[in-house]
Amino acid sequence: MLFRSRQFYIDSEHLIPVYFTPGNHDYYFNWNLDNYQKYITQDRRYTITYENLTLFFMDSGPHYMMKPKYWLDVFARGLEDEDIRWLEEQLNSCNSEYKIVLMHHPAINDRNSDGEMYDVLLNNREVFIDLCEKNNIDLVLAGHTHNSRVFDSAENKYLDYPINKIGRASCRE
Numbered sequence: 001m002l003f004r005s006r007q008f009y010i011d012s013e014h015l016i017p018v019y020f021t022p023g024n025h026d027y028y029f030n031w032n033l034d035n036y037q038k039y040i041t042q043d044r045r046y047t048i049t050y051e052n053l054t055l056f057f058m059d060s061g062p063h064y065m066m067k068p069k070y071w072l073d074v075f076a077r078g079l080e081d082e083d084i085r086w087l088e089e090q091l092n093s094c095n096s097e098y099k100i101v102l103m104h105h106p107a108i109n110d111r112n113s114d115g116e117m118y119d120v121l122l123n124n125r126e127v128f129i130d131l132c133e134k135n136n137i138d139l140v141l142a143g144h145t146h147n148s149r150v151f152d153s154a155e156n157k158y159l160d161y162p163i164n165k166i167g168r169a170s171c172r173e
Contacts, residue, residue, distance in 0.1 A: 019048060021057040021102050045083060047090055054096040058083060060105035060121055060142070078105075078123030084131065091135040099137050106142035107132075108151040117155075129153050 008018040044059040061077030079087075091099070107128050109120050121128065132140060133153055150158040 019055070019057060019102075021059065021104060045086055047094075049094075049096060052097040054090075054094050054099050056087060056090060056099065056101045058087065058101060058103040060103040061123070078121035078125060079128055080123065084124050084127055087128075088131060091131070091137075099135065101132065101137055101140045103140070103142055106149075106151075107140060108153065108155055109149070110157070 007014075008020075010016045010018050043057075046057050048055045048057070058079065060079065087101070105119065105121050107121050107125050109117055111117050131137075152158070
């Protein structure tokens with residue numbers, strides 16, 4: 001039996017639940033998820049299904065500095081093979097019409113001046129993207145960049161989406 005922490009809510013009436021997915025700050029201090037698992041939830045990955053929507057919450061791993069000269073370009077360790085297997089199993093048994101994956105680090109982002117993508121998953125990035133396409137994932141939400149961006153799997157950035165007009169101030173733009 002898996003231990004689950006108490007449910008968190010955004011409102012005092014307990015009508016709007018809050019769900020978590022681990023991010024890079026959850027790894028600080030010990031480089032593990034001990035505090036996250038102690039105070040938030042034991043689950044590094046889990047699903048929530050509501051009517052015809054399934055949300056897949058995943059752990060994209062701690063930071064990994066790939067190239068010291070790009071000290072602001074922080075990558076995520078990424079998804080382990082067991083994470084990919086878990087997602088594939090969950091998707092194979094999912095009957096929901098709509099599927100959304102939530103994780104901290106994005107799989108697709110802008111590229112730096114050398115043409116290298118930054119702030120993304122290192123491990124299994126392409127496998128994850130292919131799995132999402134194969135299983136008709138409707139949306140992947142990630143928050144690490146602190147910037148609103150919409151990309152498709154071919155790295156096309158959609159500037160006309162209202163969400164891309166929010167938070168445009170960035171040290172990289």
